[in-house]
Amino acid sequence: MLRGLDISDMLIIDRLELGFQPGLNVLTGETGAGKSILLDSLGFVLGWRGRADLVRQGAAQGEVTAWFDLPPDHPARAVLAEAGLPAEDELILRRINTSDGRKTAWVNDRRVSGEVLRALSETLVELHGQHDDRGLLNPRGHRAILDEYAGNEPRLSGTRKAWSALNAARKAVEAAAAEREAILAEEEFLRHAVAELDKLDPQEGEEAALDTRRRLMQGAEKIRSDVTNAYEIMGQGGAETALGDALRWLDGVADKAEGALEAPMAALNRALVELDEAMSGVADAIDAMSFNPLELEETEERLFAIRGLARKHDVAPDDLAGFASALRAKLDALDAGEAAQAALEQAVRAAETDYDAAADALTKARRKAASRLDKAVAAELAPLKMERAVFATEITDEAAGPEGRDAVSFTVATNPGAPAGPLGKIASGGELSRFLLALKVCLTEGQPGLTLIFDEIDRGVGGATADAVGRRLQALANGGQVLVVTHSPQVAALGAHHWRVEKAVKAGMTTSTVVPLAAPERIDEVARMLAGDTITDAARAAAQALLGAGQPAAAR
Secondary structure (H helix, E strand, O other), X not given: OEEEEEEEEEOOEEEEEEEOOOEEEEEEOOOOOOHHHHHHHHHHHOOOOOOOOXXXXXXXXXXXXXXXXXXXXXXXXXXXXXXXOOOOOEEEEEXXXXXXXXXXXXXXXXXXXXXXXXXXXXXXEEEEEOOOOOOOOOHHHHHHHHHXXXXXXXXXXXXXXXXXXXXXXXXXXXXXXXXXXXXXXXXXXXXXXXXXXXXXXXXXXXXXXXXXXXXXXXXXXXXXXXXXXXXXXXXXXXXXXXXHHHHHHHHHHHHHOOOOOHHHHHHHHHHHHHHHHHHHHHHHHHHHOOOOHHHHHHHHHHHHHHHHHHHHHOOOHHHHHHHHHHHHHHHHHHHOHHHHHHHHHHHHHHHHHHHHHHHHHHHHHHHHHHHHHHHHHHHHHHHHOOOOOEEEEEEEEEEEXXXXXXXEEEEEEOOOOOOOEEHHHHOOHHHHHHHHHHHHHHHHOOOOOOEEEEEOOOOOOOHHHHHHXXXXXXXXXXXXXXXXXXXOHHHHHOOOEEEEEEEEEEOOEEEEEEEEOOHHHHHHHHHXXXXXXXXXXXXXHHHHHHHHHHOOHHHO
């Protein structure tokens, strides 16, 4: 419930603080006095998109604060929890608009975005008037309104998921068919390339290994004879024989040399060991340099074949194996294509079945809700002096989509036998006001803690009809809160709380203010609404009678 509104430097409002009450709150005033500014300011703090030039001329910034009572079960608490904001018994919204257009908002002193404000506003305030900001006159929004009335969100979610799955299945079929067509176009190339690659069977790292082996064999031809000569010089008949002979000669006379030959003999033994290791290494090198004369030719042929195939397919030699696997996978897909395509098409049929079931359930729920809504609106029209009018929710088939296969339109017939047509085209101004009021009452039923605001919903009606509209608003406000901007004295007289919006010019500056009216002032205001600028005694008497008839017996 809206408890207060504090406005500073917005349009022609300098500073204004209002406190609202439960029940029916009425705001009256002459045309142009600033009633719409109050609604613009409230819409601003609630994050609604509206006019941009809200800051009062000459001011650096405009500011609006609104505070609401928040019972424990109020749906705004869920929005606060999702946004990570604290929930208290009082909810305070504050928003600033600078003269250069920058906007900043807070909820309970926590900085928030406009999206959070708008999400909260949907649980706090419902604004409506003849200009229909919520889309009641726009058939494009009627399906969403009916779904909200029906509580269809779980069914909508299921239908959207089924539609998404169906689209994904259809796209998979199309993609597979396109891929198959593309593979068929290059089938001859694929089969030839795969056969060629399979025959060569290149391995990762093979090109580098072949190149190393080729260079080794090419170099071995040049140095093998020198290495062999060196080995022979070190072996029998060479260094090894000479060192052995020297060691034997020394060993034969060592006992007579008084130890002088022990160190030289030890060195010779070490030299023989080192020579043996050297000969072993040279022998290994000779073995490594030994190759079949045809091996070099075979190595070069395979190396050149790998490099040639890599250039042909514009890939690195090491990537040939992976490239072959990719081509082979295409051929496998082509060979298995018919079975895979059949499986995908079966998935489409299954998805179509799921979607049909979800869409049918949604249609059934919509038709049931439409019947309930039509009956509820009919019950509301009778007290509004339109008991002969007919309201009907028409549901027709349309192309399937994520929200089902139904087109929804609210139609009316104002008199028996008259043709039914769109709500905004058939009804006159006064009739439209009453249709919208009846529909609004039905759509907002069961929304606890919601403040309903009606902006000149009674325009175009007068006399007994205006009284009927006012009494329906009065009944709607019982146990809740309704704010009505009105030019109708019959509606104004039924309010539990009454404010008059006034405009004044001081020092060349126009300002708007709102004055709460006590009983005597209410008589004058209702008399002005009845008689115009000149308030007569007869107008006061009529106003007093209206006010007396409009209040409950306990309040008279």
